[in-house]
Amino acid sequence: DQQVKQNSPSLSVQEGRISILNCDYTNSMFDYFLWYKKYPAEGPTFLISISSIKDKNEDGRFTVFLNKSAKHLSLHIVPSQPGDSAVYFCAASTGNQFYFGTGTSLTVIP
């Protein structure tokens, strides 16, 4: 009964282009959403978050979009850089427990 799903296990993008990572959730009680980035042999690093009262949050090259009616969020990275190559996890919270997706491995090709 996975409540947060990332249906694309991998994504390849050319350097300089836009990377779009997607995430779907099932629990309408989630009110806080986050994206984490993970390099091999390291723990996930917080990247960007969004509250359910917003539909967009931007931080430099990273923008997260939230569509509550579709229970969908996405992370846009533009322009993509080779250093962005990593596994990206989305997470959702009801205020206490956090639920993570299975991750999407992003490869940015120079």
Add this chain to the structure above:
Amino acid sequence: EAGVTQFPSHSVIEKGQTVTLRCDPISGHDNLYWYRRVMGKEIKFLLHFVKESKQDESGMPNNRFLAERTGGTYSTLKVQPAELEDSGVYFCASSPGQGSAQHFGDGTRLSIL
């Protein structure tokens, strides 16, 4: 500011043995979380401490897992006896407040033979 540190980084033990994982959260973070990731799967919640108290342990798989947080500082997660299905990467995370972004350690990779 020192990040979340976990020890050991890797542990290989035989089925039936006992293993204890340790997590030192960021200083001042009252909230401490344990997660587990089995290869290729999601990062799954195990439990949540607020200071020394267990706030939520609904994710603990069974009673072979015991978590403690002495004095509200570091935490240990003991697996006794270890079974093959316990293999995975165990992450610890901490945060200053409930619901705020969590800071993760690099994890302990546990391999049960």
